[in-house]
Amino acid sequence: ADARIAVVPGDGIGREVTPAAVRVLDALAPDFAFVEADAGDAVLEATGDPLPEETVETVEGADATLFGAAGESAADVILPLRAAVGSYANVRPARAYPGVDALRPETDLVFVRENTEGVYAGIESEIAPGVTTLTRVVTEAASRRIAEFGFDYAERHGYDVTVAHKANVMRTTDGQFLDAVRAVADERGADHEEALMDALAMHLALSPEAYGVVVCPNLAGDVLSDLAAGLVGGLGLLPSANVGSDNALFEPVHGTAPDIAGEGVANPVAAILSAAMLLEHLDYDDEATRVRAAVEGVLEDGPRTPDLGGDATTEDVTTAVVDRLD
Amino acid sequence: ADARIAVVPGDGIGREVTPAAVRVLDALAPDFAFVEADAGDAVLEATGDPLPEETVETVEGADATLFGAAGESAADVILPLRAAVGSYANVRPARAYPGVDALRPETDLVFVRENTEGVYAGIESEIAPGVTTLTRVVTEAASRRIAEFGFDYAERHGYDVTVAHKANVMRTTDGQFLDAVRAVADERGADHEEALMDALAMHLALSPEAYGVVVCPNLAGDVLSDLAAGLVGGLGLLPSANVGSDNALFEPVHGTAPDIAGEGVANPVAAILSAAMLLEHLDYDDEATRVRAAVEGVLEDGPRTPDLGGDATTEDVTTAVVDRLD
Ligand SMILES: CC(C)[C@H](C(=O)O)[C@@H](O)C(=O)O
Ligand SMILES: CC(C)[C@H](C(=O)O)[C@@H](O)C(=O)O
Numbered sequence: 001a002d003a004r005i006a007v008v009p010g011d012g013i014g015r016e017v018t019p020a021a022v023r024v025l026d027a028l029a030p031d032f033a034f035v036e037a038d039a040g041d042a043v044l045e046a047t048g049d050p051l052p053e054e055t056v057e058t059v060e061g062a063d064a065t066l067f068g069a070a071g072e073s074a075a076d077v078i079l080p081l082r083a084a085v086g087s088y089a090n091v092r093p094a095r096a097y098p099g100v101d102a103l104r105p106e107t108d109l110v111f112v113r114e115n116t117e118g119v120y121a122g123i124e125s126e127i128a129p130g131v132t133t134l135t136r137v138v139t140e141a142a143s144r145r146i147a148e149f150g151f152d153y154a155e156r157h158g159y160d161v162t163v164a165h166k167a168n169v170m171r172t173t174d175g176q177f178l179d180a181v182r183a184v185a186d187e188r189g190a191d192h193e194e195a196l197m198d199a200l201a202m203h204l205a206l207s208p209e210a211y212g213v214v215v216c217p218n219l220a221g222d223v224l225s226d227l228a229a230g231l232v233g234g235l236g237l238l239p240s241a242n243v244g245s246d247n248a249l250f251e252p253v254h255g256t257a258p259d260i261a262g263e264g265v266a267n268p269v270a271a272i273l274s275a276a277m278l279l280e281h282l283d284y285d286d287e288a289t290r291v292r293a294a295v296e297g298v299l300e301d302g303p304r305t306p307d308l309g310g311d312a313t314t315e316d317v318t319t320a321v322v323d324r325l326d
Numbered sequence: 327a328d329a330r331i332a333v334v335p336g337d338g339i340g341r342e343v344t345p346a347a348v349r350v351l352d353a354l355a356p357d358f359a360f361v362e363a364d365a366g367d368a369v370l371e372a373t374g375d376p377l378p379e380e381t382v383e384t385v386e387g388a389d390a391t392l393f394g395a396a397g398e399s400a401a402d403v404i405l406p407l408r409a410a411v412g413s414y415a416n417v418r419p420a421r422a423y424p425g426v427d428a429l430r431p432e433t434d435l436v437f438v439r440e441n442t443e444g445v446y447a448g449i450e451s452e453i454a455p456g457v458t459t460l461t462r463v464v465t466e467a468a469s470r471r472i473a474e475f476g477f478d479y480a481e482r483h484g485y486d487v488t489v490a491h492k493a494n495v496m497r498t499t500d501g502q503f504l505d506a507v508r509a510v511a512d513e514r515g516a517d518h519e520e521a522l523m524d525a526l527a528m529h530l531a532l533s534p535e536a537y538g539v540v541v542c543p544n545l546a547g548d549v550l551s552d553l554a555a556g557l558v559g560g561l562g563l564l565p566s567a568n569v570g571s572d573n574a575l576f577e578p579v580h581g582t583a584p585d586i587a588g589e590g591v592a593n594p595v596a597a598i599l600s601a602a603m604l605l606e607h608l609d610y611d612d613e614a615t616r617v618r619a620a621v622e623g624v625l626e627d628g629p630r631t632p633d634l635g636g637d638a639t640t641e642d643v644t645t646a647v648v649d650r651l652d
Contacts, residue, residue: 132499227530
């Protein structure tokens with residue numbers, strides 16, 4: 001096999017959309033070996049552990065991982081898996097598609113979210129009864145690395161760069177983040193804009209077309225990318241990549257959607273577009289382009305799942321995508 | 327005088343919209359004594375200090391303060407002033423008005439933002455070269471106090487309560503926040519919903535009508551309330567109250583708008599609605615209602631400033647509001 005792909009469907013609709021993404025990869029016929037592994041609430045209930053050691057090993061040993069979604073145990077699954085692939089960059093494109101109802105049809109954003117620190121570094125304690133603290137960590141090294149990644153991505157894909165921060169309040173930590181972005185911009189002779197994350201939340205709602213790549217500290221990226229999902233019509237369309245230096249994990253931004261899980265009507269587009277990001281990451285650029293074109297065609301005039309106002313099944317949409325691959 | 331009101335216009339359009347709000351208060355004729363005080367970039371440049379001690383004393387000695395906006399020095403002005411009035415609750419209503427173009431015309435939200443701690447407690451340091459930390463603080467006492475305030479407000483104004491948090495990642499600190507809200511809800515036998523702040527950002531964009539009072543940790547409230555401004559058409563309409571146990575400060579959510587400052591065309595509505603919140607706070611309920619009705623009338627069919635697509639001046643709009651007071 002040319003590449004070994006770990007497949008971790010997880011819980012809920014993760015179990016429906018991940019196979020759909022695998023079907024698309026299969027239809028493209030690169031010689032991938034798929035290795036399935038468990039994670040999430042179901043395996044937690046069965047074994048007491050939401051993330052078995054074998055799963056971590058499978059992910060570590062793979063060239064890339066396709067992840068679905070995890071339920072209540074999400075944080076205990078996805079945060080360690082992101083760490084397992086050594087991911088420092090969480091890439092979340094959020095764009096509107098012709099034919100899909102969107103609050104802001106002109107949205108074409110890519111959040112480049114720092115994926116290792118900020119409040120996620122998470123050293124917490126109850127230092128006295130009823131008094132709790134969390135130590136937020138921001139380093140120059142991680143800030144520079146995500147800035148480099150963001151500028152590279154923007155250059156390659158033709159976007160402007162905005163950096164989100166709250167350095168007027170978090171002067172030292174977000175000040176560090178901002179300084180690192182400025183230094184990288186300077187060294188590269190690249191332009192960038194700076195935006196307070198609160199004001200940016202408003203401006204993204206009012207005029208998303210004014211932004212492209214948004215380089216964010218970890219939590220800011222979490223919140224702003226979900227907001228962007230609201231601008232393009234929901235989470236059913238948003239893929240993401242967790243990129244490390246020699247491994248990566250791809251996942252839809254959506255969760256397990258317990259309300260519709262098991263009904264076969266989950267929208268597979270976010271998972272399929274995550275597979276396209278995986279292809280691009282492994283240098284199957286042509287195949288990635290073919291998947292995206294097929295998805296766009298289906299979104300424009302093909303079958304739709306109920307979240308997009310249609311009554312097609314996950315399988316209908318996946319078949320339609322596969323049929324358009326060429 | 328029945329009440330002593332400190333007036334701190336600050337910088338930029340703060341100097342235009344604050345006098346407009348004072349004019350409205352004057353026209354209502356409660357016997358208020360207004361005492362003006364300086365803060366912001368201009369006084370920083372003149373004296374080296376953006377917040378002179380006299381200003382703090384004036385604010386501390388007043389029954390309530392009307393604040394405008396501050397420029398670059400905003401954080402050095404508004405955070406100490408919020409502390410000077412002992413504010414623990416930042417109340418930010420965000421609603422759409424008939425006649426005003428809004429992305430989400432069904433928006434009628436009130437953010438009740440914890441105003442003393444979270445990342446704003448702000449103990450930061452560079453613990454090693456290129457390694458910075460911030461200690462986020464969440465206490466049971468402050469969390470309970472904001473929860474009580476939120477439930478009281480919701481009850482009085484007929485809203486449901488949602489609490490925003492990120493307790494799946496910030497387990498101890500936002501866990502503390504969430505536990506306090508749950509305990510208060512329980513003691514009161516009140517209903518509430520819980521929402522992850524990232525998912526909530528999306529849901530507010532997709533269906534704001536599903537929410538009412540949103541009780542938030544400090545930074546979550548900062549970001550989500552600005553997002554809500556985007557849903558109702560911008561910051562020109564959003565007032566806010568910083569409430570303490572025996573003092574309070576009222577301010578438009580917007581900033582100094584340097585691009586239009588000095589032109590006399592700033593939208594005074596956010597400042598005037600902040601004055602309405604001041605009136606309500608001082609138990610001038612009738613007068614507060616009259617101001618709100620007048621503003622709504624003007625927004626529906628009166629003159630508009632350029633931010634709302636009109637060509638009226640600050641003075642035109644203020645006069646129209648004053649003329650409708652009855
Ligand atoms: C489940 C949670 C830990 C996760 C995060 O906060 O990163 C999720 O919200 C996401 O954005 O993928
Ligand atoms: C100026 C800044 C410190 C302030 C805040 O973060 O609270 C502002 O964004 C606000 O929301 O009033």
